[in-house]
Amino acid sequence: MSEIIVVTSGKGGVGKTTTSASLACGLARRGKRVAVIDFDIGLRNLDLIMGCERRVVYDFVNVIQGDCTLKQALIRDKRLETLYVLAASQTRDKEALTPDGVRRVFDELAADGFDYIICDSPAGIEKGAHLAMYFADRAIVVVNPEVSSVRDSDRILGLLSSKTHRAEKGETKVQEHLLLTRYSPRRVATGEMMSVADVKEILGIEVIGVVPESPDVLSASNAGTPVILNAESDVSQAYEDSVGRLLGESLPLRFLEEPKKGFLARMFGG
């Protein structure tokens, strides 16, 4: 049986695709069989972040509509052999996505021995976002320590507890995790930015990871290499820890404090 994880947020631009790509890579690197699916019909982007944009032949909607087999549409990652990407359709109408269609694709992935299905949700609370979370066993709510992102995340948490298959069937609820991104320990220290504890207190769910603000994220997307694969980056280590926690490891949060800088570095920037 595969575990279905939705990466969602409500608000756009907070790092859902970056997070989906990195968690998928992290799980695959530990030998898990992983499919990562772009649910943003009409605005495909996961393929770019994964660096496989020129290898997309068939997409998610093609599979649902029976234009091709699932095997034909899954793009095997060139770096990690147990990782596959299913691209969103760039041209089709998002009405083409149906609960039955999504269910069939998930069932086939499960039958094919996939351990994890990562659903990269579009922003908003429309159809794509709804279907991305609908069959989820777990949800990773990506949030920036900023008012609109936190409010939207709470809205998403409300939907997770009422508009999912688990909620509707009265099964055990979707397991929810918070993942903070663009976290700036320096600005938290000066009281300019809400802390992990503040965000956790408002939303009332457990934190699975804190990813520091870093230029490495842009470099990674420029190159089409998920940032978790850049071993030197703090961001990579933060995502790696999150993967560990997802698998049940108990790891303390890191990168919550600003690295100590020397006097000269502070004077002249560094």
Next chain:
Amino acid sequence: MGLLAMFRRTPPTANLAKERLRIIVAQERSSRNAPDYLPLLRREVLEVIRKYVNVDPEAVQISVEKEDGHEVLEFSVALPEK
């Protein structure tokens, strides 16, 4: 952070963000499972009250609370200071 940044202070507003969020999130959560007619009811009640007292739109709060198995419709109207 360069030389200039050491002297330029951004005001610490994180607490303000937290307080505002605490209030709005609590309010939105309480209306999440509330009946659909609540926003309209609130608007109409506000109009009636405004015939007599000039209150702020924010001054009227309506919520549905569940207590011991029955639901209580709760109104709160803050009157303006004289």
